[in-house]
Amino acid sequence: MKVRKTMLRGVGATLGVGALAWLVVGGGVSAAPVPPVGGSAMAAVADEGPGYAVEDFGYPDADKILAERGITLKRGDGHIVLADCASATDLLEVWSRANDKICFRVTGTTGYLSLEIPAVFAVKGNSYSAKVDMTTGPEEKQFDVNKNAWTPVGESADEQGRDFMLMEIRTAK
Template sequence: MKRALGWTGISLLVAGAAVAVLSGGPAVADAEVQSSLVEDFAFPGADEILAEHGLRLYTGDGHVEFVPAEDETCSAGLIRVTASLPDEPYRAVYCFKTSGARGFLTMEVPNTFLVRAAAVAVQATAVVPEEGAGGDPVREVYEVPANRAVSIEAGSGADAPPAVLVELRFGDW
């Protein structure tokens, strides 16, 4: 008997929902519609960071965060990325804070020539256009030991193309 009542209740619920949908149902204001719960990993405030600091950030998991440099320096507890600029001050310094056991951030930092890790080792991925071979870009992954700096190679040839840092990653993946 309980099973029959259960199926009857479910049938009535489905039928009621179908009638509501087919008849237009209750109007729901745009403000009441829930947004998707799917994470897109877009970096919050990326447009403001680009406008204020010239740094293009794309996606991340929230465990690598941009921190504005003070007087072109980063504290010892931050990752430091240094890039050359064509005009004064001729270099840009970007700092990043890490949290958690692992994290990543994708970005675009043209003319990168140095990455210094904080207390945790970092993998820095740079793209360098390859001379010849149709100019196909080459992805290089640099292992940066904790509290150490590693040079990012610009490429090969007499007029070496600049490296573009595209990702910082730390922890076990």
Template structure:
């Protein structure tokens, strides 16, 4: 960012010396465009394709670090799997320790971990927050039986 600032100042100075006011205005516009491009490089952790996933699969994926990605639940694949009432299972592939994704998945009731990672599922039941720790290769129920007639909303998965 600092380098862009130095380049913009150098460009403004050169433009003023070589071409007068017209060159200065053009150089300022170029510097502003370069600064605007640089601003888009800031990571916001927004989940890519979240709108399409919501429309197609009714799961709201909010943010993530890019290392816990929604994927197809292939039979026999070593994936993190989430089950929710009235939907097909959702599967995530973890690419490294500390991978995470935030979401809103209603009626969640079961989380399976892959064979390599301990998976932590953060969820709420009737507005009360809780977490389940799922050991590698294991499974844990979430929300079921905590309050009769209530279901869990899965908020976050972390693979470590």
């Protein structure tokens, strides 16, 4: 009889704890009620936490550069950046009838930049090996840029003298 009484107490205690847990977890009873502040319940801290930082490799201040200089800088790896042509030597120079001279500083062992510069006709290389991808209408062309020398590209290298848009620059040390 004593064993049976002890078993019943154990089962009853287990059921009681289970029912209490079900009420708390299931939302029947709040374990720690949140007092109202200014007439509304406080928001959970997790709802107000910072979001995730996701790198999209978009070019910083691209909208401002487009508005001021008419150059569309899309995305890259950060190793080819727009530079003031008077700021340094060993810059990659892009010549365009629409934008005159545009310079880029190249760092690292490799670099990539996606952009749009219309009416490009020449590129002056720096100490890096470089390739530029250009388009005219549906046609795409790639040009190897000579190190530390002028390379005719786009309309100056085209038999028909068509306008070309610079689309990508890739560099390697």
